[in-house]
Amino acid sequence: MHKLAERIANRDLRAMARAITLVENDDPEKLDLLSDLFSIKKQAHYIGITGSPGAGKSSLVNRLLTHLRSQGLTVAVIAVDPTSPFSGGALLGDRVRMNDHFTDPGIYIRSMATRGSLGGLSRATKDTLRICDAYGFDVILVETVGVGQSELDIMKVVDTTSVVLTPNSGDVLQIFKAGIMEIADLFIVNKADLPGVRKLKTQLEEFMMISGSKGWQPPIVETVSTENKGIESLWEELNRHNQYLYETEQGHEQRKQQLQYEIYELMREELWQDIYHSIEQDPGKQNQLDDADADPYQLAKAWLAQWKQGGG
Ligand SMILES: Nc1nc2c(ncn2[C@@H]2O[C@H](COP(=O)(O)OP(=O)(O)OP(=O)(O)O)[C@@H](O)[C@H]2O)c(=O)[nH]1
Numbered sequence: 283m284h285k286l287a288e289r290i291a292n293r294d295l296r297a298m299a300r301a302i303t304l305v306e307n308d309d310p311e312k313l314d315l316l317s318d319l320f321s322i323k324k325q326a327h328y329i330g331i332t333g334s335p336g337a338g339k340s341s342l343v344n345r346l347l348t349h350l351r352s353q354g355l356t357v358a359v360i361a362v363d364p365t366s367p368f369s370g371g372a373l374l375g376d377r378v379r380m381n382d383h384f385t386d387p388g389i390y391i392r393s394m395a396t397r398g399s400l401g402g403l404s405r406a407t408k409d410t411l412r413i414c415d416a417y418g419f420d421v422i423l424v425e426t427v428g429v430g431q432s433e434l435d436i437m438k439v440v441d442t443t444s445v446v447l448t449p450n451s452g453d454v455l456q457i458f459k460a461g462i463m464e465i466a467d468l469f470i471v472n473k474a475d476l477p478g479v480r481k482l483k484t485q486l487e488e489f490m491m492i493s494g495s496k497g498w499q500p501p502i503v504e505t506v507s508t509e510n511k512g513i514e515s516l517w518e519e520l521n522r523h524n525q526y527l528y529e530t531e532q533g534h535e536q537r538k539q540q541l542q543y544e545i546y547e548l549m550r551e552e553l554w555q556d557i558y559h560s561i562e563q564d565p566g567k568q569n570q571l572d573d574a575d576a577d578p579y580q581l582a583k584a585w586l587a588q589w590k591q592g593g594g
């Protein structure tokens with residue numbers, strides 16, 4: 283077993299942080315380490331929380347943390363900011379709010395950085411979830427800012443995707459356009475203390491009808507995170523979805539598809555790494571790029587053929 287995996291199995295927090303960095307940096311040992319960790323993971327509940335900037339995601343995460351800790355559950359929070367190459371920015375703001383939790387060993391908070399990882403941010407996020415799972419966290423929350431394509435990809439790696447909306451924000455249309463409607467397992471109407479809740483819910487229901495059903499009817503939960511309202515119902519619904527995933531035929535089917543998607547992604551990444559490095563290390567190929575009239579179709583075909591010949 284990989285040294286780091288052994289240490290993580292023994293609940294060494296620094297080893298866990300080290301493993302996450304290794305994943306972010308596309309270390310060659312990555313797959314071996316992750317495979318070892320996979321064998322000791324417990325099956326934590328991976329929960330994604332996405333939504334427009336300022337919708338109240340961090341406040342909700344904060345409230346959920348307190349609620350889950352009161353039930354004796356341990357929680358890891360992964361903050362992902364796809365718009366920033368280094369991340370950090372979003373977390374800095376969150377740090378202030380999540381301060382009360384920093385000394386609690388049952389809580390781990392970390393922001394994800396891309397650092398040009400070839401596998402992309404969603405891949406690194408999934409691996410990070412697995413690492414936290416192997417360490418033994420019961421629940422892992424992934425907070426991501428925005429409702430675009432990168433958030434969509436990140437949400438594909440969690441078990442339960444929750445989308446935070448606020449009244450009178452125009453969020454619904456944006457979410458619908460981005461295709462997030464189809465993958466949402468739960469809608470959180472936060473800031474339910476503000477006017478326009480009923481209208482928002484009606485809109486949501488209409489869009490859900492257009493988007494069609496996937497066997498699971500996404501519930502709509504109202505919360506006021508500033509007043510700690512609706513957090514218990516939110517947790518109940520999140521749990522209900524987890525049960526759906528593990529205890530129903532459709533849930534099983536959904537997990538199977540997710541597994542297949544993951545294997546394809548891993549294979550794609552490995553393959554691409556291999557091709558990429560073989561090209562980068564070949565000065566002849568770099569020279570070919572100097573030709574202003576270089577035909578990209580021909581070159582792609584030729585380089586691929588050479589890579590295959592080279593035992594790729
Ligand atoms: N009225 C009201 N304000 C809220 C509620 N929840 C959060 N807020 C406020 O909304 C603002 C944004 O909250 P955050 O939790 O930082 O939102 P966020 O979605 O994490 O924001 P980003 O990470 O920047 O995208 C803060 O000023 C909160 O106090 C709520 O239920 N009602």
Ligand SMILES: [Mg+2]
Nearest residue numbers: 339340372376
């Ligand atoms: Mg936030």
